Amino acid sequence: MTDHLLLSRLDLNLLVSLDALLTERSVTRAAERLHLSQPALSASLGRLRTHFGDQILARRGNTYELTPFATRLSEHTSTALEAARRVFESQATWEPSESTREFSIYGSDYGFVTIGATAARLAAERAPNVRFRFVLHNPTIVEDASNRLRSVDAMIIPHGHLSDLPYVDLWRDSWLAIVAEDHPIGANPTLEELGQEPWVMTYQSRSAFTSAARQLQQLGVEPKVDVIVESFLAMPHFIAGSRRIGMIQAALAPVALALGGVRTVPLPFDATPLVNALWWHPVHEADPEHAWMRALLAEAGRMVGAAVDPLSISAP
Known part of the structure; x- marks a missing residue:
């Protein structure tokens, strides 16, 4: 059977029911979310179970849990629902x-x-x-x-x-160093000085990093990392009133400086823009x-x- 024939036999409204069931993990709550009667949504769950050959929701005492298969489905259902929504929201003419x-x-x-x-x-x-x-x-x-x-x-x-x-x-954009207002480091720090102070880093992992942090390591500076945050806006809060150093984008520097308690200084190397x-x-x-x-x-x-x-x- 071709994919087109298979899809033609499916009620795509079941995708909406499936998403609600996977999210709420309860027929009652899913029915309330969709403004449907509980018997109507129970019927949809029955059709989904028949189609997939899986319970989807399995009773555990007084509650329901997603089956392992349903857990895998949840990774794709919201994406598929969003894609379908975009298809039907598209307009031939758009103003x-x-x-x-x-x-x-x-x-x-x-x-x-x-x-x-x-x-x-x-x-x-x-x-x-x-x-x-x-x-x-x-x-x-x-x-x-x-x-x-x-x-x-x-x-x-x-x-x-x-x-x-x-x-x-x-x-x-370019990179700047950011330090506390009362940090003893001068207006033009050296690489050696950067290597002696504790750091706040962002996205510090093998697959997530900033280009400036990687470049710093390539120049032979292995900073002592005190704090790792996955937020550039949070960084100044970990620097103010401390000896820590961080690196921030020039476009974001005015936002950081407006918080108070920090200042920016140039990096002692030509950071890749x-x-x-x-x-x-x-x-x-x-x-x-x-x-x-x-x-x-x-x-x-x-x-x-x-x-x-x-x-x-x-x-x-």
Whole structure:
């Protein structure tokens, strides 16, 4: 039987029921979530059990638990439901000022408070009913980007982490060191001084790292890492009032300095500039709404780049 014939015999409403059952792990709660009667959802569960040849929900005492098969299904169901929603929300003609589309974008807090905030302001002026959903990525999402980007619109991340996907460059940024206001280190620290102080690092693992931290190690400095955070915005809170050193992007420096208690100093080496980019899956390439979103993010990127102190950016 071909895939098309198999799909033609399925009620895709079952996907909605399956997602609710996997999320709530209860027929009663899933029925309430979908505003259905409990017998109606029990009937859907029966059809799902017959289709998959699995109980989906297995009773354990007074509660239900997902079967091992259902646990595996949960990894794909929400993605499939989101993809289906996008298909049926698509419009043959699209006018930004009248659109109610929601764009979902993966990224870090660095990307969200810089280009994300700028893009949201532009969209509010031109398409007031368009929404952005900014979702924090993690190493697992980045490593599986080619699949994850099928069901979301894009990912904001510098070059060096993704490949073989369409992208548009957004803005270039540089790195600065960040220390407490009363840190004894001078205005132009040396590599030796950096190696003597404790550090706050971000995304410090084999598959998740910043280019500047990797470069520091390649120069022979193995910093003593006191704290690891997966948030650039959190870093200043771990530096103020301490001897710790961190590295922060120039575009984010004004946000960090506004918190108080910290200052920035230049790095004693030419850190490789960040080239931030917007990445997406080829399935979105011909979508006019998506093309509008890409153009908006590119414009926002130019605005962010123009606001970054040019003296802090290394030459191309």
